[in-house]
Amino acid sequence: MGELSSEVRALLKSDGELIATIAQDIHTKEILMLAWSTSDSLAQTIATGRATYWSRSRNEIWVKGETSGNLQFVKTIFVDCDGDALVFTVDQIGVACHTGEKTCFHREILLTGIEEK
Amino acid sequence: MGELSSEVRALLKSDGELIATIAQDIHTKEILMLAWSTSDSLAQTIATGRATYWSRSRNEIWVKGETSGNLQFVKTIFVDCDGDALVFTVDQIGVACHTGEKTCFHREILLTGIEEK
Numbered sequence: 001m002g003e004l005s006s007e008v009r010a011l012l013k014s015d016g017e018l019i020a021t022i023a024q025d026i027h028t029k030e031i032l033m034l035a036w037s038t039s040d041s042l043a044q045t046i047a048t049g050r051a052t053y054w055s056r057s058r059n060e061i062w063v064k065g066e067t068s069g070n071l072q073f074v075k076t077i078f079v080d081c082d083g084d085a086l087v088f089t090v091d092q093i094g095v096a097c098h099t100g101e102k103t104c105f106h107r108e109i110l111l112t113g114i115e116e117k
Numbered sequence: 118m119g120e121l122s123s124e125v126r127a128l129l130k131s132d133g134e135l136i137a138t139i140a141q142d143i144h145t146k147e148i149l150m151l152a153w154s155t156s157d158s159l160a161q162t163i164a165t166g167r168a169t170y171w172s173r174s175r176n177e178i179w180v181k182g183e184t185s186g187n188l189q190f191v192k193t194i195f196v197d198c199d200g201d202a203l204v205f206t207v208d209q210i211g212v213a214c215h216t217g218e219k220t221c222f223h224r225e226i227l228l229t230g231i232e233e234k
Binding site (some may be wrong): 008011030031034046049058076077078079080085086087098099101105106107108109110111114 | 126128135139142146147148150158163167190193194195196197199202203204214215216218221222223224225226227228
């Protein structure tokens with residue numbers, strides 16, 4: 001799937017570390033999910049335009065929505081000042097969460113308790 | 118600083134694990150930074166309404182903006198489906214990034230290269 005350019009590589013903190021990656025809906029600005037990137041999965045995201053992550057539980061690269069059809073088309077990528085976090089703004093097909101909710105962040109913690117959104 | 122209620126605790130994946138925490142500007146919906154919470158720092162955030170994180174480099178709890186004055190007043194907290202990531206929507210005083218930029222995510226990775234925002 002190719003490799004990251006040296007320019008992009010220079011922005012990242014370290015090659016081996018997992019990079020926390022936030023997917024944000026480009027239309028609503030809603031935060032959809034938090035997942036993990038590696039150098040290889042990021043290279044694949046850049047090459048294909050489809051959000052591709054590293055699964056910590058399965059220890060493998062996965063294309064978001066490959067099975068469910070709920071793909072994320074990546075429109076912009078931003079890296080943070082430390083080089084260990086990314087934001088993908090995405091055009092989300094269907095929903096982001098495996099529960100069927102639009103976003104994985106659908107449970108609210110109130111100052112005084114818990115409430116479903 | 119008190120402890121998390123059993124209700125909130127039940128929403129989290131594990132007590133010992135660091136919880137990736139996204140700060141989002143409540144007004145602009147811009148993603149400001151990614152930091153880390155623990156049970157204790159989250160309890161402090163809930164109790165004080167000021168975004169409080171765990172510093173992985175200093176191994177201590179820190180109140181965002183305590184030194185710089187760039188506090189974050191937390192308006193809502195959402196937890197994800199896995200219980201290992203949080204979103205704080207915040208009223209950001211000043212800027213979020215130590216570089217002086219509004220957001221830590223100010224460097225763009227283009228499909229074909231890099232561009233300052």
